[in-house]
Amino acid sequence: MEDIIQYISENQQEFYVFILAVFVGIEVISKVPTVLHTPLMSGSNALSGVVIVGSIIVLGKTAPDNYAALTLGFFAVLLATLNVVGGFAVTNRMLEMFKKKPAKK
Amino acid sequence: MILYIIDICYLVAVVLFILGIKLMSHPDTARRGNGIALSGMILAIVASFFTPGLNNIILILVAMALGTVGGLYFAKSVKMTAMPQLVSFFNGMGGAAAALIGLVEYGDLPVDEVGKGAVLMASLVIGSISFSGSMIAMGKLQGVIKDIRINKMLGFTILAVAVALAVYIIASGQPQPVLVYVVVLLALVYGLAFVYPIGGADMPVVISLLNSLTGVTAATTGLLYDNKVMLMGGILVGSAGLLLTLLMAKAMNRSVANILFTSFGTAAGG
Incomplete structure:
Protein backbone atom coordinates (compact mmCIF):
# COMPACT_ATOMS: atom_id res chain seq x y z
CA MET A 1 0.00 0.00 0.00
CA VAL A 32 -22.21 14.47 -30.48
CA PRO A 33 -25.36 13.80 -32.54
CA THR A 34 -26.73 10.26 -32.72
CA VAL A 35 -25.78 9.78 -36.39
CA LEU A 36 -22.14 10.17 -35.51
CA HIS A 37 -22.06 7.62 -32.67
CA THR A 38 -20.65 4.77 -34.72
CA PRO A 39 -18.07 6.82 -36.67
CA LEU A 40 -16.93 8.43 -33.44
CA MET A 41 -16.61 5.03 -31.79
CA SER A 42 -14.55 3.90 -34.75
CA GLY A 43 -12.43 7.05 -34.69
CA SER A 44 -11.70 6.84 -30.99
CA ASN A 45 -10.91 3.16 -31.50
CA ALA A 46 -8.28 4.18 -34.03
CA LEU A 47 -6.85 6.60 -31.47
CA SER A 48 -6.53 3.87 -28.86
CA GLY A 49 -4.07 2.38 -31.35
CA VAL A 50 -1.64 4.93 -29.89
CA VAL A 51 -0.43 1.90 -27.97
CA ILE A 52 1.65 1.37 -31.12
CA VAL A 53 4.14 3.86 -29.66
CA GLY A 54 4.61 1.51 -26.72
CA SER A 55 4.94 -1.52 -28.95
CA ILE A 56 7.59 0.20 -31.08
CA ILE A 57 9.53 1.07 -27.93
CA VAL A 58 9.18 -2.43 -26.48
CA LEU A 59 10.33 -4.16 -29.66
CA GLY A 60 13.03 -1.55 -30.18
CA LYS A 61 14.68 -2.15 -26.83
CA THR A 62 14.52 -5.96 -26.92
CA ALA A 63 17.88 -7.68 -27.21
CA PRO A 64 18.31 -9.18 -30.70
CA ASP A 65 18.84 -12.68 -29.26
CA ASN A 66 15.79 -12.77 -26.97
CA TYR A 67 13.58 -14.62 -29.40
CA ALA A 68 10.54 -15.01 -27.12
CA ALA A 69 10.38 -11.27 -26.42
CA LEU A 70 11.09 -10.48 -30.06
CA THR A 71 8.15 -12.61 -31.15
CA LEU A 72 5.78 -11.04 -28.62
CA GLY A 73 7.00 -7.55 -29.50
CA PHE A 74 6.71 -8.23 -33.21
CA PHE A 75 3.07 -9.21 -32.79
CA ALA A 76 2.46 -6.22 -30.53
CA VAL A 77 3.64 -3.88 -33.31
CA LEU A 78 1.72 -5.83 -35.96
CA LEU A 79 -1.58 -5.83 -34.04
CA ALA A 80 -1.26 -2.20 -32.96
CA THR A 81 -0.63 -1.19 -36.58
CA LEU A 82 -3.74 -3.11 -37.61
CA ASN A 83 -5.65 -1.12 -34.99
CA VAL A 84 -4.32 2.24 -36.16
CA VAL A 85 -4.42 1.79 -39.94
CA GLY A 86 -7.65 -0.21 -40.01
CA GLY A 87 -9.28 2.10 -37.52
CA PHE A 88 -8.60 5.30 -39.44
CA ALA A 89 -9.41 3.71 -42.81
CA VAL A 90 -12.75 2.35 -41.59
CA THR A 91 -13.67 5.66 -39.97
CA ASN A 92 -12.89 7.48 -43.18
CA ARG A 93 -15.05 5.06 -45.14
CA MET A 94 -17.94 5.55 -42.73
CA LEU A 95 -17.63 9.33 -42.90
CA GLU A 96 -17.60 9.28 -46.69
CA MET A 97 -21.31 8.56 -46.41
CA PHE A 98 -21.80 12.01 -44.93
CA LYS A 99 -20.16 13.76 -47.85
CA LYS A 100 -22.97 13.68 -50.44
CA LYS A 101 -25.90 14.64 -48.27
CA PRO A 102 -26.15 18.21 -46.98
CA ALA A 103 -24.98 18.23 -43.40
CA LYS A 104 -27.65 17.89 -40.76
CA LYS A 105 -27.88 20.43 -38.03
CA MET B 1 18.23 17.69 -27.91
CA ILE B 2 16.52 14.88 -29.76
CA LEU B 3 14.65 13.95 -26.57
CA TYR B 4 13.17 17.44 -26.38
CA ILE B 5 12.07 17.26 -29.99
CA ILE B 6 10.40 13.90 -29.37
CA ASP B 7 8.55 15.36 -26.39
CA ILE B 8 7.36 18.33 -28.43
CA CYS B 9 6.18 16.02 -31.21
CA TYR B 10 4.21 14.02 -28.62
CA LEU B 11 2.72 17.24 -27.27
CA VAL B 12 1.61 18.35 -30.72
CA ALA B 13 0.23 14.86 -31.37
CA VAL B 14 -1.92 15.08 -28.22
CA VAL B 15 -3.31 18.45 -29.31
CA LEU B 16 -4.12 16.98 -32.72
CA PHE B 17 -5.88 14.03 -31.03
CA ILE B 18 -8.10 16.32 -28.96
CA LEU B 19 -8.84 18.54 -31.95
CA GLY B 20 -9.55 15.48 -34.08
CA ILE B 21 -12.08 14.01 -31.65
CA LYS B 22 -13.65 17.41 -31.17
CA LEU B 23 -14.16 17.89 -34.91
CA MET B 24 -15.33 14.30 -35.28
CA SER B 25 -18.34 15.03 -33.11
CA HIS B 26 -19.87 17.43 -35.68
CA PRO B 27 -21.21 16.14 -39.02
CA ASP B 28 -19.70 18.98 -41.07
CA THR B 29 -16.20 18.54 -39.80
CA ALA B 30 -16.09 14.84 -38.99
CA ARG B 31 -13.92 13.79 -41.92
CA ARG B 32 -11.44 16.57 -41.32
CA GLY B 33 -11.34 15.51 -37.67
CA ASN B 34 -10.42 12.00 -38.68
CA GLY B 35 -7.63 13.33 -40.88
CA ILE B 36 -6.30 15.53 -38.09
CA ALA B 37 -6.32 12.67 -35.61
CA LEU B 38 -4.50 10.54 -38.17
CA SER B 39 -1.81 13.17 -38.68
CA GLY B 40 -1.34 13.28 -34.90
CA MET B 41 -0.92 9.53 -34.87
CA ILE B 42 1.64 9.60 -37.70
CA LEU B 43 3.57 12.29 -35.87
CA ALA B 44 3.58 10.21 -32.66
CA ILE B 45 4.75 7.11 -34.54
CA VAL B 46 7.53 8.93 -36.39
CA ALA B 47 8.68 10.56 -33.15
CA SER B 48 8.81 7.20 -31.38
CA PHE B 49 11.27 5.96 -34.01
CA PHE B 50 13.77 8.51 -32.74
CA THR B 51 13.71 7.04 -29.23
CA PRO B 52 17.40 6.70 -28.29
CA GLY B 53 18.82 3.18 -28.45
CA LEU B 54 16.11 1.75 -30.64
CA ASN B 55 17.09 -1.64 -32.08
CA ASN B 56 15.38 -4.06 -34.45
CA ILE B 57 14.21 -1.26 -36.71
CA ILE B 58 13.85 -3.61 -39.66
CA LEU B 59 11.70 -5.97 -37.62
CA ILE B 60 9.50 -3.03 -36.53
CA LEU B 61 9.11 -1.84 -40.11
CA VAL B 62 8.23 -5.34 -41.32
CA ALA B 63 5.57 -5.70 -38.61
CA MET B 64 4.19 -2.26 -39.45
CA ALA B 65 4.13 -3.01 -43.17
CA LEU B 66 2.21 -6.24 -42.56
CA GLY B 67 -0.20 -4.47 -40.22
CA THR B 68 -0.75 -1.63 -42.70
CA VAL B 69 -1.46 -3.99 -45.60
CA GLY B 70 -3.77 -6.10 -43.45
CA GLY B 71 -5.56 -3.11 -41.96
CA LEU B 72 -6.15 -1.44 -45.33
CA TYR B 73 -7.28 -4.71 -46.86
CA PHE B 74 -9.86 -5.39 -44.15
CA ALA B 75 -11.03 -1.77 -44.06
CA LYS B 76 -11.59 -1.59 -47.81
CA SER B 77 -12.98 -5.06 -48.46
CA VAL B 78 -15.54 -5.40 -45.69
CA LYS B 79 -19.15 -4.60 -46.52
CA MET B 80 -20.67 -1.41 -45.14
CA THR B 81 -23.11 -3.40 -43.01
CA ALA B 82 -20.26 -5.33 -41.39
CA MET B 83 -18.48 -2.20 -40.12
CA PRO B 84 -19.28 -2.57 -36.41
CA GLN B 85 -17.73 -6.03 -36.20
CA LEU B 86 -14.65 -4.74 -38.00
CA VAL B 87 -14.31 -1.92 -35.47
CA SER B 88 -14.61 -4.56 -32.77
CA PHE B 89 -11.87 -6.61 -34.44
CA PHE B 90 -9.49 -3.65 -34.67
CA ASN B 91 -10.27 -2.74 -31.10
CA GLY B 92 -9.38 -6.27 -29.98
CA MET B 93 -6.06 -5.96 -31.79
CA GLY B 94 -5.23 -2.83 -29.81
CA GLY B 95 -6.08 -4.58 -26.53
CA ALA B 96 -3.98 -7.58 -27.50
CA ALA B 97 -1.04 -5.33 -28.39
CA ALA B 98 -1.21 -3.72 -24.95
CA ALA B 99 -1.33 -7.13 -23.26
CA LEU B 100 1.67 -8.32 -25.31
CA ILE B 101 3.65 -5.23 -24.31
CA GLY B 102 2.79 -6.05 -20.70
CA LEU B 103 4.05 -9.61 -21.11
CA VAL B 104 7.37 -8.49 -22.58
CA GLU B 105 7.77 -5.76 -19.97
CA TYR B 106 7.13 -8.12 -17.09
CA GLY B 107 10.37 -9.91 -17.95
CA ASP B 108 12.33 -6.66 -17.58
CA LEU B 109 10.61 -5.13 -14.58
CA PRO B 110 12.47 -5.21 -11.26
CA VAL B 111 10.20 -7.00 -8.77
CA ASP B 112 10.58 -4.30 -6.13
CA GLU B 113 8.86 -1.68 -8.29
CA VAL B 114 5.42 -2.19 -6.81
CA GLY B 115 3.77 0.84 -8.41
CA LYS B 116 4.92 -0.04 -11.90
CA GLY B 117 4.03 -3.66 -11.24
CA ALA B 118 0.46 -2.67 -10.42
CA VAL B 119 0.21 -0.56 -13.57
CA LEU B 120 1.60 -3.43 -15.61
CA MET B 121 -0.89 -5.92 -14.17
CA ALA B 122 -3.75 -3.53 -14.93
CA SER B 123 -2.47 -3.26 -18.47
CA LEU B 124 -2.31 -7.06 -18.83
CA VAL B 125 -5.73 -7.76 -17.33
CA ILE B 126 -7.68 -4.98 -19.08
CA GLY B 127 -5.93 -5.56 -22.41
CA SER B 128 -6.73 -9.27 -22.33
CA ILE B 129 -10.39 -8.64 -21.42
CA SER B 130 -10.65 -6.12 -24.23
CA PHE B 131 -9.12 -8.58 -26.70
CA SER B 132 -11.24 -11.64 -25.96
CA GLY B 133 -14.39 -9.57 -25.39
CA SER B 134 -13.96 -7.81 -28.74
CA MET B 135 -13.45 -11.09 -30.54
CA ILE B 136 -16.70 -12.48 -29.10
CA ALA B 137 -18.54 -9.25 -29.90
CA MET B 138 -17.32 -9.50 -33.48
CA GLY B 139 -18.40 -13.14 -33.72
CA LYS B 140 -21.83 -12.32 -32.37
CA LEU B 141 -22.43 -9.46 -34.79
CA GLN B 142 -21.26 -11.68 -37.61
CA GLY B 143 -23.75 -14.30 -36.42
CA VAL B 144 -21.05 -16.94 -35.95
CA ILE B 145 -21.46 -17.09 -32.19
CA LYS B 146 -24.81 -17.71 -30.56
CA ASP B 147 -25.96 -16.46 -27.17
CA ILE B 148 -24.76 -18.66 -24.36
CA ARG B 149 -25.90 -18.12 -20.83
CA ILE B 150 -23.11 -17.88 -18.37
CA ASN B 151 -23.71 -17.46 -14.68
CA LYS B 152 -22.96 -13.92 -13.58
CA MET B 153 -21.19 -15.05 -10.43
CA LEU B 154 -18.90 -17.33 -12.43
CA GLY B 155 -17.67 -14.40 -14.50
CA PHE B 156 -17.05 -12.21 -11.49
CA THR B 157 -15.32 -15.05 -9.64
CA ILE B 158 -12.92 -15.50 -12.54
CA LEU B 159 -12.16 -11.79 -12.54
CA ALA B 160 -11.74 -11.75 -8.76
CA VAL B 161 -9.29 -14.67 -8.93
CA ALA B 162 -7.33 -12.95 -11.70
CA VAL B 163 -7.09 -9.72 -9.70
CA ALA B 164 -6.15 -11.59 -6.52
CA LEU B 165 -3.41 -13.47 -8.38
CA ALA B 166 -2.13 -10.21 -9.86
CA VAL B 167 -1.95 -8.68 -6.38
CA TYR B 168 -0.16 -11.79 -5.13
CA ILE B 169 2.38 -11.61 -7.97
CA ILE B 170 3.21 -8.00 -7.12
CA ALA B 171 3.26 -8.62 -3.37
CA SER B 172 5.39 -11.78 -3.60
CA GLY B 173 8.42 -9.71 -4.56
CA GLN B 174 9.66 -12.47 -6.85
CA PRO B 175 9.41 -13.04 -10.58
CA GLN B 176 6.38 -15.24 -11.27
CA PRO B 177 6.51 -15.91 -15.03
CA VAL B 178 4.04 -18.80 -14.92
CA LEU B 179 1.48 -17.02 -12.76
CA VAL B 180 1.54 -14.02 -15.09
CA TYR B 181 0.36 -16.24 -17.91
CA VAL B 182 -2.35 -17.66 -15.63
CA VAL B 183 -3.57 -14.11 -14.93
CA VAL B 184 -3.69 -13.38 -18.66
CA LEU B 185 -5.57 -16.62 -19.29
CA LEU B 186 -8.13 -15.85 -16.58
CA ALA B 187 -8.61 -12.32 -17.92
CA LEU B 188 -9.16 -13.74 -21.41
CA VAL B 189 -11.78 -16.13 -20.04
CA TYR B 190 -13.45 -13.27 -18.18
CA GLY B 191 -13.68 -11.32 -21.43
CA LEU B 192 -15.54 -14.26 -22.95
CA ALA B 193 -17.85 -14.65 -19.95
CA PHE B 194 -18.51 -10.91 -19.97
CA VAL B 195 -19.65 -10.60 -23.59
CA TYR B 196 -21.16 -14.06 -24.26
CA PRO B 197 -24.50 -13.55 -22.49
CA ILE B 198 -25.22 -10.10 -24.01
CA GLY B 199 -27.67 -10.07 -26.91
CA GLY B 200 -26.51 -9.22 -30.44
CA ALA B 201 -28.62 -6.05 -30.67
CA ASP B 202 -26.79 -4.55 -27.71
CA MET B 203 -23.36 -5.29 -29.17
CA PRO B 204 -22.57 -1.76 -30.43
CA VAL B 205 -22.84 -0.49 -26.86
CA VAL B 206 -20.60 -3.29 -25.63
CA ILE B 207 -18.05 -2.58 -28.37
CA SER B 208 -18.00 1.04 -27.33
CA LEU B 209 -17.35 -0.04 -23.75
CA LEU B 210 -14.55 -2.39 -24.86
CA ASN B 211 -13.14 0.46 -26.94
CA SER B 212 -13.04 2.55 -23.81
CA LEU B 213 -11.18 -0.29 -22.04
CA THR B 214 -8.58 -0.43 -24.81
CA GLY B 215 -8.07 3.28 -24.29
CA VAL B 216 -7.44 2.66 -20.60
CA THR B 217 -4.83 -0.02 -21.40
CA ALA B 218 -3.11 2.36 -23.78
CA ALA B 219 -3.01 4.84 -20.91
CA THR B 220 -1.62 2.32 -18.41
CA THR B 221 1.04 1.40 -20.95
CA GLY B 222 1.79 5.11 -21.14
CA LEU B 223 2.21 5.22 -17.36
CA LEU B 224 4.61 2.29 -17.65
CA TYR B 225 6.87 4.20 -20.03
CA ASP B 226 6.22 7.69 -18.65
CA ASN B 227 4.96 8.42 -22.13
CA LYS B 228 2.50 11.32 -22.21
CA VAL B 229 1.14 10.76 -25.69
CA MET B 230 -0.01 7.24 -24.81
CA LEU B 231 -1.28 8.36 -21.42
CA MET B 232 -3.23 11.31 -22.75
CA GLY B 233 -4.45 9.61 -25.94
CA GLY B 234 -5.48 6.53 -24.02
CA ILE B 235 -7.40 8.35 -21.32
CA LEU B 236 -9.03 10.56 -23.91
CA VAL B 237 -10.38 7.44 -25.61
CA GLY B 238 -11.19 5.90 -22.25
CA SER B 239 -13.37 8.76 -21.03
CA ALA B 240 -14.81 9.75 -24.41
CA GLY B 241 -15.56 6.07 -25.03
CA LEU B 242 -17.30 5.72 -21.70
CA LEU B 243 -19.48 8.77 -22.33
CA LEU B 244 -20.19 7.52 -25.84
CA THR B 245 -21.25 4.17 -24.37
CA LEU B 246 -23.75 5.94 -22.13
CA LEU B 247 -25.02 8.10 -25.02
CA MET B 248 -25.43 5.09 -27.29
CA ALA B 249 -27.35 3.19 -24.64
CA LYS B 250 -29.54 6.23 -24.10
CA ALA B 251 -30.22 6.51 -27.85
CA MET B 252 -31.47 2.93 -27.72
CA ASN B 253 -33.59 3.65 -24.67
CA ARG B 254 -31.60 1.22 -22.59
CA SER B 255 -29.42 1.72 -19.58
CA VAL B 256 -25.91 0.38 -19.61
CA ALA B 257 -26.48 -1.55 -16.40
CA ASN B 258 -29.53 -3.10 -17.99
CA ILE B 259 -27.57 -4.24 -21.04
CA LEU B 260 -24.65 -5.59 -19.08
CA PHE B 261 -26.46 -7.36 -16.30
CA THR B 262 -29.98 -8.41 -17.27
CA SER B 263 -28.98 -11.43 -19.30
CA PHE B 264 -26.63 -12.41 -16.50
CA GLY B 265 -29.50 -12.12 -14.05
CA THR B 266 -31.74 -14.58 -15.85
CA ALA B 267 -28.92 -17.10 -15.96
CA ALA B 268 -28.13 -16.65 -12.31
CA GLY B 269 -31.63 -17.79 -11.37
CA GLY B 270 -30.73 -21.42 -12.14
Missing part, protein backbone atom coordinates in the same frame (compact mmCIF):
# COMPACT_ATOMS: atom_id res chain seq x y z
CA GLU A 2 2.77 2.36 0.99
CA ASP A 3 4.54 1.60 -2.25
CA ILE A 4 1.46 2.46 -4.27
CA ILE A 5 1.04 5.81 -2.53
CA GLN A 6 4.73 6.51 -3.02
CA TYR A 7 4.40 5.65 -6.70
CA ILE A 8 1.50 8.05 -7.11
CA SER A 9 3.33 10.85 -5.37
CA GLU A 10 6.48 10.24 -7.43
CA ASN A 11 4.45 10.36 -10.62
CA GLN A 12 2.14 13.21 -9.68
CA GLN A 13 2.42 14.81 -13.10
CA GLU A 14 1.18 11.70 -14.81
CA PHE A 15 -1.78 11.47 -12.49
CA TYR A 16 -2.68 15.12 -13.02
CA VAL A 17 -2.57 14.52 -16.77
CA PHE A 18 -4.65 11.40 -16.24
CA ILE A 19 -7.42 13.20 -14.38
CA LEU A 20 -7.50 16.26 -16.64
CA ALA A 21 -7.62 14.02 -19.72
CA VAL A 22 -10.73 12.31 -18.32
CA PHE A 23 -12.55 15.63 -18.28
CA VAL A 24 -11.22 16.67 -21.69
CA GLY A 25 -12.44 13.39 -23.18
CA ILE A 26 -15.92 13.90 -21.75
CA GLU A 27 -16.03 17.55 -22.74
CA VAL A 28 -15.01 17.22 -26.40
CA ILE A 29 -17.69 14.72 -27.37
CA SER A 30 -20.50 15.80 -25.09
CA LYS A 31 -22.61 17.24 -27.93
